[in-house]
Amino acid sequence: MKKFFLLLMALMLISCSGQEQRPINKKLKKMNIDKNNLEYIVFGGGCFWCVESCFNMLNGVDKAVSGYSGGHTKNPTYEEVCTGETGHAEVVQIAYDPQIISYEQLMEVFFFLHDPTQLNRQGNDIGTQYRSVIFYKDEAEKQKAEAALKKSEESGKWPGKYVTEFAQLEKFWPAETYHQGYYWENPNTPYCSAVVGPKIQKFKDYFGEKGWLKPEEN
Incomplete structure (x- = not known):
């Protein structure tokens, strides 16, 4: 479905060239993250445009990068991953300071x-x-991930059995440049406005109340 929206977006850009998009993300204040203390985590939860955008708003996250992991080919492209034949998942690699935000x-x-x-x-x-x-880096991290899944499953937020996979991280391949920060650059495209935008708003409402988000500059 996402590829369909990309094609539709291209047609809309051609027909609407010259129309200015209204910027919707405010600049976030830089936090006191210890660059020498960063840890990394990689996981996939559907389209990486939404996942990456949300994690980049979290206090304690230095950078979230869209990419691919879990496949059997080197240097996969977006087009190749979309075929489902490379075995990769759309993932996000998150660099975070564990002194500010925990696993x-x-x-x-x-x-x-x-x-x-x-x-x-x-x-x-x-x-x-x-x-x-x-994707986990070692057995200790796998156990933490399993505990987090169990906690979420027991919360009842998502009725039914979780099907989340656990896999040893072998390689993270960054996605193409145009995928990085994609939502903020293309908020008014059909897929972003219909699918990504509402998810981000729910995320901001919930975790904003918890005080987990980076403050926005005035």
């Missing part, structure tokens, strides 16, 4: 942003590239 908090956000009971899909985005998956 458990990141997992809470992860399970908030997507439905972990849907197998190889998120809504109308269908395919193994949209699977729910957590």
Whole structure:
């Protein structure tokens, strides 16, 4: 479905060239993150445009990068991943300061942003590239991920059995440049306005109340 929206977006850009898009994201204040203390986590929860945008708003996250993991080919392209034949999932790599935000908090956000009971899909985005998956670096991190899944499952937020995969992280491939910060550059495209935007607003409402978001500059 996302590829359809990309084609539609291209047609709209041609027909609407010259129309100025209204910017919708405010500049976030830089936080006191210890660059020498960063840890990394990689997981997939459907379209990476939404996941990346949300995690970049979290206090304690230095940078969230869209990319691909879990496949069997090197240097995969977006077009190749979309075929489902490379085995990769759309993922986000998050660099964070554990002194500001914990692994458990990141997992809470992860399970908030997507439905972990849907197998190889998120809504109308269908395919193994949209699977729910957590990549761990070692056995200790795997155990933390399993505990976070159990906690979320027991909360009852998503009725049904979770199908989230656990896999050893072998390689993270950054996605093409145009995917990075995609939502903020293209908020008014059909897919972003209909699918990504509402998810981001729910995220901001919920975690803003919890005080987890970076403050916005005036």
